[in-house]
Amino acid sequence: DAKTTQPPSMDCAEGRAANLPCNHSTISGNEYVYWYRQIHSQGPQYIIHGLKNNETNEMASLIITEDRKSSTLILPHATLRDTAVYYCIVRVVPGSGNTGKLIFGQGTTLQVKP
């Protein structure tokens, strides 16, 4: 079962920042937070991941609360091509005696509007 909670849908105006929240109140110390997105009829695409520090890459920023019970994915300037389902996943660190497999929840459908 997925161990994260996300709103089912969100809207964002084109050019504005999209802030996608995720609750993972039962996260363990050896679990990372991963974000993927799935554009319609395609395979999921990795976005970003983090443990406890905030992370930024060319696609997005990830803000993790100090208690690690929630996080926010930020797309700084959303475009129409960012319309997709965004999945927040907690994943056990590989090497802990498991495969680090990804368990997906229902995700958040982000609709970027012109």
Place this chain on the structure above:
Amino acid sequence: SQTIHQWPATLVQPVGSPLSLECTVEGTSNPNLYWYRQAAGRGLQLLFYSVGIGQISSEVPQNLSASRPQDRQFILSSKKLLLSDSGFYLCAWSRPEYTSINTEAFFGQGTRLTVV
């Protein structure tokens, strides 16, 4: 660079017919391999994963089976398809856990299976 190939892209099969979906990965060794299914309007469900040749773990009881005859080949099969097997099937790979501690998963483009 690493690539993942999954075929066919679409498939229409009658109830009771067999199924074989193939996935291959290039440019890496000893990958972890995964099969996911996405029913219409639903999230991604992990079906099988494999950490090596001949090693298959099943996540949910179902009408499907998986095999890994070669290091970079992962096959999803069924002897007799059911209507409920319809869905979008995705293969994915990640680097073996002993090589990296934060390894993302890379997904194929998927196979849309319709059982009629």
